[in-house]
Amino acid sequence: MPCSPFSTLRRALLASLLAAAGAAQAGPTLLNVSYDVTREFYKDYNAVFAKHWKETAKEDVTINQSHGGSSKQARSVAEGLEADVITMNQANDIDILFERAKLIPQDWARRLPNNSSPTTSVSVILVRKGNPKQIRDWTDLGRAGVSVIIPNPKTSGNGRYTYLAAWGAGIKNGVSPDAARALVGRIFANVPVLDGGGRAATTTFAQRNIGDALVTFESEVPLILGEFGKDFEVVYPKWTVLAENPVTVVDKVVDKKGTRKQAEAYLNFLYSDAGQEVAARHHIRPRSAKVLAKYAKDFPKVGTFTVDEIFGGWKKAQKDHFDDGGLYDQIVSANKR
Structure with missing residues (x-):
């Protein structure tokens, strides 16, 4: 029996409402702008952090990645690419976010341990x-x-x-x-x-x-x-x-998007045992003495x-x-x- 125009309309409205509800429940999306050779590390780290955030904050979070030559990446952020966090391999590339666009404070490196460098x-x-x-x-x-x-x-x-x-x-x-x-x-x-x-x-x-x-x-x-x-x-x-691999939130972006809480948690988690373990498994040297000792065979003394x-x-x-x-x-x- 053919559906009436009214039942078809009701179904369409219901589908729209369900889609809207799903969008409303979706968590924030972060963009991590990073240097060229961290793709695989952050792919794995993002999954571990997202699981942790879901369990602790009861919120889904999506993390997108952008990779390339570090200086080019940093310039892209200074020129308008809306990164929630920037994760580089030298402080100089992060400094330009203050010097060129005032996107971060001048003393950004003091906000986290080891001059905001969780790995080396x-x-x-x-x-x-x-x-x-x-x-x-x-x-x-x-x-x-x-x-x-x-x-x-x-x-x-x-x-x-x-x-x-x-x-x-x-x-x-x-x-x-x-x-x-x-x-x-x-x-x-x-x-x-x-x-x-x-x-x-x-x-x-x-x-x-x-x-x-x-x-x-x-x-x-x-x-x-x-x-x-x-x-x-x-x-x-x-x-x-x-x-040394420094990191920071991009203050003007996270405050505009309302993602500061998630972005700061994302970077702080890099210092956790779980975050340091992901780094060590990708042969990035952890700052944690405990994790470094566990993976000592992968990091020859030099x-x-x-x-x-x-x-x-x-x-x-x-x-x-x-x-x-x-x-x-x-x-x-x-x-x-």
Whole structure:
């Protein structure tokens, strides 16, 4: 028997009401803008946090991710991309949210422990199986006949850490600043292509088979081995830079959207045992001594230094080395002569 127009209308109204009720019950959506090589970590972390939030706050929360070269990502937020949180691998990229757009307070790094850096990593050297070029330390990347893949320090935190790792290792080994600069110059003279971010550099090395070595974060190594096979070996140099991974809520965005409570909880949970466990499983070094001890076999001991120790902090390092006309540009220009 055909339905009357009135019953059809009632069903349509009921469906609309049910859809509206479902939308009303849906929880907030957060956007985490992050750097290039954290996709897999945050995919897993988001699921763990969402479950925790549902159990403790009785609210569903959806977390979306955006990834790319760290500096490009930070500029996108400063220019209007509405990130609830930004999770970077250097403080300098977060500082610009204050300097360019006043989206966060100047003292944002004081809001959470360890200068708002819940995790760390180190820069390591990935070589082809058997290490045919016998690469053992940063100096070997500057030898004639060695080709090394490094992302562009102008666009990538990974690239900047590589530059500072090689320079700082020279200083820790007792060489002069001029000798450290010369080493960095030789290394970058051996770079055949400067990719925009760490993941693109990985593709160049592992998939396109370009280069004898790739400098990347320690956390990338298991992903590379899992995706591209076991035809690579990791080299831990005698000294390397400690990459600290800072995070912050983007105040003007969360206050506009009404998501401050969820965004702050999302970042605080990174410091919890559960959050630190997710980081450790992704070979990102946890700050928690307990969790680090549990996963000690995954994190070989290596001599590290910080950007503050050798370079006077990220602001000074950026100004001296990476701003237009800085030492990195001078090195690149000299290599082209």
